[in-house]
Amino acid sequence: MTGYLYYPGCSLKGSGAPYEKSLLAVFSALGQELKEIPDWNCCGATAYLSVDQDMAVAMAARNLAIAEKLDGQDVVAPCSGCYLSLAKAKATLAEYPDVRARVTAALGKASLPYEGRVAVRHPLEVLLTDVGPEVLKKRVTRPLKNLRVAPYYGCAILRPYPGVPSPQAPHSLEDLCRVVGATPVDYPNKARCCGGMLTAGVQSVGLRLVEILLCEAKAADVDAVVTTCPLCQYNLEVYQERICKAKGKDVRLPILYFTQLLGMAFGLDDHALGMDQLLRVPLVAPCAGVKA
Amino acid sequence: MQVVRTVKYEEELDAGFTNQVASEPGGDAIWNCLQCGTCSAICPVSIYMDKTPRRIIGLIRGGFRDEVLGSLSIWICTSCYACTVECPQQIRITDIMYIAKRMAMKESQYQRFVVPAVEEAFVKMVRKNGRLTESRMGIKVVRKSGLRSGVAMFPIAWRLMRKHRMSLLHVERMQDPASLRAVLDALEPRHAPTAPAAAPSRAAGA
Ligand code: SF4
Ligand code: SF4
Numbered sequence: 001m002t003g004y005l006y007y008p009g010c011s012l013k014g015s016g017a018p019y020e021k022s023l024l025a026v027f028s029a030l031g032q033e034l035k036e037i038p039d040w041n042c043c044g045a046t047a048y049l050s051v052d053q054d055m056a057v058a059m060a061a062r063n064l065a066i067a068e069k070l071d072g073q074d075v076v077a078p079c080s081g082c083y084l085s086l087a088k089a090k091a092t093l094a095e096y097p098d099v100r101a102r103v104t105a106a107l108g109k110a111s112l113p114y115e116g117r118v119a120v121r122h123p124l125e126v127l128l129t130d131v132g133p134e135v136l137k138k139r140v141t142r143p144l145k146n147l148r149v150a151p152y153y154g155c156a157i158l159r160p161y162p163g164v165p166s167p168q169a170p171h172s173l174e175d176l177c178r179v180v181g182a183t184p185v186d187y188p189n190k191a192r193c194c195g196g197m198l199t200a201g202v203q204s205v206g207l208r209l210v211e212i213l214l215c216e217a218k219a220a221d222v223d224a225v226v227t228t229c230p231l232c233q234y235n236l237e238v239y240q241e242r243i244c245k246a247k248g249k250d251v252r253l254p255i256l257y258f259t260q261l262l263g264m265a266f267g268l269d270d271h272a273l274g275m276d277q278l279l280r281v282p283l284v285a286p287c288a289g290v291k292a
Numbered sequence: 293m294q295v296v297r298t299v300k301y302e303e304e305l306d307a308g309f310t311n312q313v314a315s316e317p318g319g320d321a322i323w324n325c326l327q328c329g330t331c332s333a334i335c336p337v338s339i340y341m342d343k344t345p346r347r348i349i350g351l352i353r354g355g356f357r358d359e360v361l362g363s364l365s366i367w368i369c370t371s372c373y374a375c376t377v378e379c380p381q382q383i384r385i386t387d388i389m390y391i392a393k394r395m396a397m398k399e400s401q402y403q404r405f406v407v408p409a410v411e412e413a414f415v416k417m418v419r420k421n422g423r424l425t426e427s428r429m430g431i432k433v434v435r436k437s438g439l440r441s442g443v444a445m446f447p448i449a450w451r452l453m454r455k456h457r458m459s460l461l462h463v464e465r466m467q468d469p470a471s472l473r474a475v476l477d478a479l480e481p482r483h484a485p486t487a488p489a490a491a492p493s494r495a496a497g498a
Contacts, residue, residue: 010464039467042423047410050411051415110475200430202407205337238452276455
């Protein structure tokens with residue numbers, strides 16, 4: 001039983017395409033198998049939980065039940081939002097017997113028995129724990145010297161079901177930066193909310209949260225912000241021009257996925273990492289080629 | 293000048309409301325709130341709320357049903373869980389916000405806000421296709437929030453389309469969305485809270 005089951009989620013099939021590309025490229029470069037869960041459905045996100053709890057839990061749990069039916073390998077969910085939905089559904093089913101009774105009955109009708117056997121994991125933790133920093137370091141052929149990076153975690157990967165240690169003092173992205181030879185800066189708001197869906201729903205508030213994060217990264221004089229979530233990446237990236245115009249300050253910065261950072265250091269092709277799909281790429285050429 | 297009473301009489305409150313919230317998953321610890329305000333302090337959006345998280349918890353405990361379910365706060369909450377992990381009493385404030393959202397949805401106490409309307413549209417789309425198509429969702433958001441936001445979103449959409457990160461033609465869907473609907477249809481919609489609601493004694497007035 002090797003490899004992992006891969007739960008892409010809707011974003012990675014859309015605006016988060018560079019995340020999917022770079023994730024698959026990095027895992028394959030490391031010889032780690034990622035098998036997409038057949039006919040997966042939306043995790044339910046935050047929206048379903050605001051409408052109907054049983055259905056929200058059932059949505060997420062259906063994917064986990066399919067995973068159980070396969071080989072029961074660990075489920076890797078790269079979108080932090082999906083990671084949280086799946087982890088929360090699993091925790092809710094374990095903690096509340098009445099929810100479990102209703103949801104497992106519904107899944108049972110679709111011949112999808114649910115036992116809660118599969119683990120839900122974020123790829124950042126998988127890479128640092130299962131593969132390990134030493135192996136990752138060995139694979140680095142283009143150390144990203146001189147690249148100053150703001151490590152940005154956002155919420156869902158940390159709270160309330162930490163996918164990486166720990167909610168108050170996360171350090172996985174910093175560890176990863178060091179693996180690839182980049183310099184992680186001190187970024188005090190690294191676990192602060194990016195605004196989530198508020199950038200769509202209540203834009204004045206959502207964009208203010210984005211502005212705070214971008215300004216802080218700018219002040220730290222970084223070359224890029226590195227993220228673990230397609231919604232964080234989207235929020236931080238696409239509203240930059242608008243914030244510049246509205247607030248008269250320059251907040252333009254490349255926003256990368258951590259898998260792109262790793263892939264760049266592995267010497268993988270820009271196209272294979274979806275770098276050409278970002279709205280802005282780091283100015284410090286990753287191909288500086290200086291050997292560590 | 294008409295003078296109105298701004299404080300409610302106890303008989304106008306809904307005594308069953310607190311139990312109803314407390315009986316939902318995640319609502320159980322609400323009785324332990326110290327009103328310390330840690331949640332409001334850590335919340336990244338409390339300064340935009342009409343009632344801070346601490347007040348929402350306090351109002352639920354007091355039985356102020358309409359004040360809570362009609363507030364904008366519950367829709368401004370981004371579900372960031374900062375309050376939940378910092379609360380000294382292990383109160384799952386984020387889950388309580390969700391409970392309030394579901395109750396407000398059920399009672400349609402939300403017409404003036406964009407967020408719940410968008411969430412209903414999200415649920416509808418996912419029920420139909422099994423997955424979300426971001427571009428279609430974007431169009432729905434714009435339709436709910438007005439022409440100006442549509443004009444502002446246009447350059448962003450255009451840039452994303454050119455980068456093949458958004459498409460107006462592609463619809464993301466499961467091979468067999470009916471297999472998801474079969475699961476959802478086997479559930480009773482909007483499962484009602486189980487707590488015995490105390491006799492509502494809301495006199496007219498105020
Ligand atoms: S942090 Fe917890 S105990 Fe303090 S006011 Fe908020 S809910 Fe109450
Ligand atoms: S979960 Fe909601 S209420 Fe709690 S801190 Fe975050 S935005 Fe504020």
